[in-house]
Amino acid sequence: RILINMPYLVSATNNFEHFVNLLIEKRVFNSFMVNKIKSYEGIVDKLKCLYEMIPKRGPEAFKRLTDALHESGNRDLALRLKSNRCINNNVDFNSQLQGDGICGSKENKLNSQRQNNNPDSLTEQQSENYPMRRLPRGHWIIINIEEFNGIILQDKRVGSLENVRKLKEIGEFFGFKVSLALNVNQQSFQNFIEDFCKDGQPKNSVVLIVMSHGQKPGMLSANRLQSFAIEVVAEDGVTVSSDWIIDQFSAMNCKALAGKPKIIMFITCSGEDLIKDQAIQTDGKKFVSYPRNSDLMTVFSNFPGCQPIEYLWTKFLIEELSSVLVCNWRSKDVVTILQEVNRNLKSKSDAHLFLNFTSIGFDKKFYFTPVTEEERKQIFEMQAL
Template sequence: MSSETEQSTDQDAYDMSDARLALTLCITKNRAGSETDVKALEQMYKDLGFKSTVKRNLPAKGFWEELEKFRDEMDQMKDPVSCCFVVLMAHGEEGVLQGIDGHTIKLEDLFSILTNKNCRALRGKPKVFIVQACRGDQKDAGEVVQPAGSDETVVLAEQLPKLPTYTDILHVYATVEGYIAYRHEEDGSFFIQTIVDVFTNMKGHILDLLTEVTRRMADAELMEEGKPRKVNPEIQSTLRKLLYLQ
């Protein structure tokens, strides 16, 4: 009975026994507090067994080039990869990040580099994108909640198992579409710091952990120029299995 349960668990969760890789692409110039976030992420990667790379102050095109380089190095590795994290931190608007040169790069273009179609090493493996950037200029003051009262080659190719192009991807945004993402000049961003705390100190699969991140952020009240603000992350998932980091 126990072996059946273990087998079921194995089938329902991603195999995390191989290499874990992380890439942080960030603009730290004129973004006070961002270095605090980088240090916190580096410690989190160490605690979770990820090998990490950090690239700072890139032009818009540099985000693309560094992510392509990351992809190419994974595809050339002899040993398999279990999972990758990509953290993107910069000024931004909906759908774009701003490089240090003032030009922008589409998030969609960056995400496409690691799809099942474009990254052989991560085909069927979890790819986690964490985006700390504004998605607009709206600010949320919050709402009051009332208490509740025939060719052989073709045939062979068709017989091989296939995956959709966009599975096994997790996009985690610091805020919802159209809204500001907040960052403290000394303590770093509320979003990154909460993720690091939850991912490092709690156990469970990643969507449960992100629910806790959302709860903490939603419960908190941030002050901006003397006015209370609310903020919550947005999570978009095409994961097919449970992803355990611990």
């Protein structure tokens, strides 16, 4: 039961230290085993090691495990294990973390329900969370520049298509409508963004991920939107300002996303801290006023260098983000997930690699919620229209 249910157990176990202490008190583990568990860096690896040891500890160990789960606040896991039901048999744990498929085999059906204690499922707390149950959940946009043909020589971002594949898979897993723009020049880059923001179609949310080389802004805009800025290098070597990109998703330029969650990620090298934001009011269909930039989260990568090692840091970052997201979507919102990613990145890179993320009016919790196979088919049909 434990090995079959490994992915869910690892991702849903809370109160790790208390849980381990209870297992020690119940003599499930000796000091050597505890040291082995604690020798792993991440909580995911610690829990995986812990659960793999249980079947080797004899028939009494299972009962003591369920007792420890119950006493440590993991009552739901204890009940599910006792009932002999497979919690989530569709996802292979190793494939989740090693890139063989963020949602396992495409033939598998997805159990997309959260734990009952997730605030997103509680009616009285719905006002605290962004609604993420519609189909599609929103738009998942990936802009990736791998090759450069401009006058200024830029190294090819080797391996970036693998990052695109992994991110695309994540977006589909969580029920987003995925759009790609690959190796576009500056004009096509801007047209792609503008067309999306001004197409007049209803939108539930957006996650925009921009990956390329980056440069520090040569001149600071008078209307600073963020405390961090970057010039994204397009295929032709011409740059697109992160401020310009962010502003296209404002309530003035993209009315369909006014009051809706917007997460914009820039995974590039270079950048610098700058200053402040601004806000205006505009009318929507129901004459509701929104700040110019609200319900907005921006994420900037902070790489310790640029070419040629930038692609290695990018790959490392994407893998860490994927791992934490897959293992924690049931219980953690996007802010908590990014905080954990940051802790892991800083720990594994000697504090050289981390994310700068800020929010403007992002006043609700944003949970990623997967879809069933049937719902995924519906989304693909919508994309074909």
